[in-house]
Amino acid sequence: MAIVLLVAPIPAMACGDGGPDELRLLPIAPVEALMGKEPGTGALGLHALVLPDGSAVILRPLSRDEYNAFQIRAVDYEIIEREMLASCIVFPRVTPEEAAAISPELLLLLKRAINRLSGFPVFPGALPYP
Numbered sequence: 001m002a003i004v005l006l007v008a009p010i011p012a013m014a015c016g017d018g019g020p021d022e023l024r025l026l027p028i029a030p031v032e033a034l035m036g037k038e039p040g041t042g043a044l045g046l047h048a049l050v051l052p053d054g055s056a057v058i059l060r061p062l063s064r065d066e067y068n069a070f071q072i073r074a075v076d077y078e079i080i081e082r083e084m085l086a087s088c089i090v091f092p093r094v095t096p097e098e099a100a101a102i103s104p105e106l107l108l109l110l111k112r113a114i115n116r117l118s119g120f121p122v123f124p125g126a127l128p129y130p
Contacts, residue, residue, distance in 0.1 A: 023113050024050035028058065046090060049113045057110065058091040061117040084122060088114045 028046035048056040062084060070080050082096040089099075089110070102110070111126030121127065 023109070023116055025059075025113060025116065026050065026056070045117070047113075047117055049110065051106070051109070057089060059088055059110070059113055059117060060090050061119070062088050062114060062122050063118070064120065067118075067120075067122055081123065085110060085114070088117075088122075 026048040028048060045061050047059055049059050050056050066087070067084070070084050073080060079096065082099040085107075086094050086096045086099045094102075099107075108126055111123035114122050115126055
């Protein structure tokens, strides 16, 4: 399955008050949808988070089942948090170790976007979520 990211001036799913930390999320269309076919489930749920510098990161939501699987492990919560974050960043791929080096401002933005896409507080200290 191929995924196509169309870059165009289309409205983003916004959450926030329009301030500098507003989340700008653009849905990613699967190729099937572009060809007028019934889309598969592969790309559904993927979104591009538009960063303040105009670049984008492709994210996916974390399901409650995945979240629960991370939580039952007997390791430090910071390690679990980095692993959950890395698993939700589709492109560019990052390792949990690389996730630890992300700047605090960008880290908060990514966590807020993942909370929003997942529909629950994956990262409780980084609201909002629906």
